Amino acid sequence: MSHSVLSFDQIRTAVAEELQAAQFIDIHTHLYKASLGPIGLWGIDELITYHYLEAELFRFSDITPGQYFQLSKLAKADLIWKTLFIENTPISEATRGVIAVLNAFGLPTSGDLTEARAFFASRNLADHTREVFRLAGISEAVMTNDPLDPDEAPAWERGTETDPLFRPVLRLDRILNKWDQHWHILRAKGYDVHADGSGRTMAEVRRFLESWTDLISPVYMAVSLPDTFVYPEPSLRVRFLRESVLPICLARSIPMSLMIGVRYLVNPELKLAGDGVGKADLRAVERMCLDFPENRFFISLLSRENQHELCVYARKFANLMPFGCWWFLNNPSVVEEMTRERLEMLGTSFIPQHSDARVLEQVIYKWKNTRRTLTPILASTYQNLREDGRGVTREDIRRDINRLFRANFENFILPKAHVCPHE
Ligand code: RAT
Ligand code: ZN
Numbered sequence: 001m002s003h004s005v006l007s008f009d010q011i012r013t014a015v016a017e018e019l020q021a022a023q024f025i026d027i028h029t030h031l032y033k034a035s036l037g038p039i040g041l042w043g044i045d046e047l048i049t050y051h052y053l054e055a056e057l058f059r060f061s062d063i064t065p066g067q068y069f070q071l072s073k074l075a076k077a078d079l080i081w082k083t084l085f086i087e088n089t090p091i092s093e094a095t096r097g098v099i100a101v102l103n104a105f106g107l108p109t110s111g112d113l114t115e116a117r118a119f120f121a122s123r124n125l126a127d128h129t130r131e132v133f134r135l136a137g138i139s140e141a142v143m144t145n146d147p148l149d150p151d152e153a154p155a156w157e158r159g160t161e162t163d164p165l166f167r168p169v170l171r172l173d174r175i176l177n178k179w180d181q182h183w184h185i186l187r188a189k190g191y192d193v194h195a196d197g198s199g200r201t202m203a204e205v206r207r208f209l210e211s212w213t214d215l216i217s218p219v220y221m222a223v224s225l226p227d228t229f230v231y232p233e234p235s236l237r238v239r240f241l242r243e244s245v246l247p248i249c250l251a252r253s254i255p256m257s258l259m260i261g262v263r264y265l266v267n268p269e270l271k272l273a274g275d276g277v278g279k280a281d282l283r284a285v286e287r288m289c290l291d292f293p294e295n296r297f298f299i300s301l302l303s304r305e306n307q308h309e310l311c312v313y314a315r316k317f318a319n320l321m322p323f324g325c326w327w328f329l330n331n332p333s334v335v336e337e338m339t340r341e342r343l344e345m346l347g348t349s350f351i352p353q354h355s356d357a358r359v360l361e362q363v364i365y366k367w368k369n370t371r372r373t374l375t376p377i378l379a380s381t382y383q384n385l386r387e388d389g390r391g392v393t394r395e396d397i398r399r400d401i402n403r404l405f406r407a408n409f410e411n412f413i414l415p416k417a418h419v420c421p422h423e
Pocket of ligand 2: 028029030
């Protein structure tokens with residue numbers, strides 16, 4: 001019988017089943033379609049040398065980062081495997097993730113890596129990718145495409161095949177955060193730009209981003225920002241945002257994603273694993289939502305201490321879409337706290353999670369963990385509603401899960417007509 005009201009116990013089963021059946025959109029990853037060349041990471045050695053695990057290696061081994069980074073990829077993987085998986089129990093979120101991936105493919109979770117290496121070497125990437133997405137329960141992954149990434153940009157410029165599994169994003173970190181190291185690349189491409197942002201720089205960066213928007217058709221533009229990000233302020237970054245980036249986003253009706261709260265390279269020796277976290281001043285978000293009411297902002301914040309404030313801002317600004325439990329927050333205890341808070345303050349009007357996967361197979365464990373953590377949270381939410389007098393049906397649950405993990409994203413990226421209040 002459809003549309004029938006579920007009992008207390010049936011609610012939990014229905015939530016688990018609906019979460020399992022739903023195909024999610026993974027709205028932020030570092031995965032890449034195959035036609036961009038060999039930049040997409042996959043396989044056992046990449047899984048084990050993920051920077052989340054490199055950071056953990058130095059807690060358990062005496063090797064120094066300098067020594068470690070001189071090793072070959074295979075030697076790095078062997079060392080991390082021996083240290084974190086054999087000599088210690090892999091109970092951290094990142095180590096347990098590798099175990100879950102091995103298990104998903106029926107590979108040994110102890111001993112050495114011989115069998116796992118042979119298995120991944122035998123896989124055809126296109127078939128393997130489809131199988132990984134199926135196991136993860138995702139229909140598509142959103143990429144991170146920086147037009148100034150020397151490993152990636154030439155492939156886009158030569159022309160790439162579209163792949164329905166991977167959607168592009170124009171990532172602006174090199175322009176907005178490292179202009180001093182990159183302005184000359186635009187100059188060499190014929191754009192009339194200057195290191196100090198003078199002359200026609202703002203208009204030319206806008207022209208550059210317009211041409212990339214035409215080239216890749218991004219679903220949104222994105223940047224990661226430090227905990228010290230301030231808006232407004234007399235900086236080049238804020239000038240680029242105001243004069244180059246947000247005007248194109250508005251004209252092309254593309255949302256902007258701000259990921260705020262990174263303390264870049266607090267330990268530079270650790271390279272990709274060397275970033276930390278800091279609490280951000282969300283007045284910057286408030287002012288941007290106010291100053292650009294017709295722009296739409298996806299916001300993810302790295303500091304746990306900022307999460308409640310973000311929910312409050314989302315209640316003030318409909319052009320703000322909170323998303324994900326980012327990076328150091330993607331642990332069950334924090335995901336639980338953040339997700340309950342968001343459901344209580346925002347209903348279903350947010351996007352609970354993205355995987356941030358850097359290695360293809362990570363989507364299997366990251367989405368498995370999301371479903372496992374979300375099941376009791378959603379179930380108790382519906383059980384409370386039932387207790388308070390509103391029966392809950394399977395259709396309610398299905399509709400809500402679809403909103404959280406698909407429709408909120410799809411609607412937010414849909415082109416919007418400009419609304420002029422004076423007409
Ligand atoms: O989570 C990560 O892997 C980080 O290193 C970052 O890539 C972060 O997610 C980002 O997109 O900047
Ligand atoms: Zn990321």
